[in-house]
Amino acid sequence: MARIPLPEPDEMTDAQRAVHASVVTGKRGKMIGPLRAVIHSPELARRWSAFGEFLRYDTCLPPRLSELAIIVVGRRYTSQVEWWAHSAAAAKAGLAAAIIEAIRRGEAPVFADPDEADVYEFARQLVQAGQVEDAVYAAVVARFGARGAVELAGVVGYYTMVSMTLNVHAVPLPDGVDEPIAPLPQSDGLITPLPPARRI
Secondary structure (H helix, E strand, C coil): CCCCCCCCHHHCCHHHHHHHHHHHCCCCCCCCCCHHHHCCCHHHHHHHHHHHHHHHHCCCCCHHHHHHHHHHHHHHCCCHHHHHHHHHHHHHCCCCHHHHHHHHCCCCCEECCHHHHHHHHHHHHHHHHCCCCHHHHHHHHHHHHHHHHHHHHHHHHHHHHHHHHHHHCCCCCCCCCCCCCCCCCCCECCECCCCCCEEC
């Protein structure tokens, strides 16, 4: 159960309804996740929506790699709604089921694709240490340029904010959806340590 009201459109103020309308007619097509809580601050919700829409749909990174970074963040913070939405999006974008499952279980994913391995390591290190090793950073720049490194860091930072918002306000999963992830034995509360990538 959410900690704050999650208003339906007929319960919203005019300012809230305007944001809701822009979200549901945009690339998202519906209002789910953190915006359901953030709508209490319509101006924040408006800016949040535009920022998030860019980081999800319009970076230079292929969707498979953006979604990989997002599920790393979702698993790190045991964010149910984030994992539920983005593990499905990652699979749809072509990320292997074995990789998604390894991350869900807090195990080391095995990568044949070096792009995937580098993005995983960049996201993993950034959410765990607040920094990325020089070699990993250089690998991302070599593959995707300075723009790619900047946008990947933006994706990780934005979805960290998403995870924290979902968790702190207890935004629920859709009705009938069971929690897809659980705190793991090695976790510190909801914070899950993630192992380094394995490469083949």
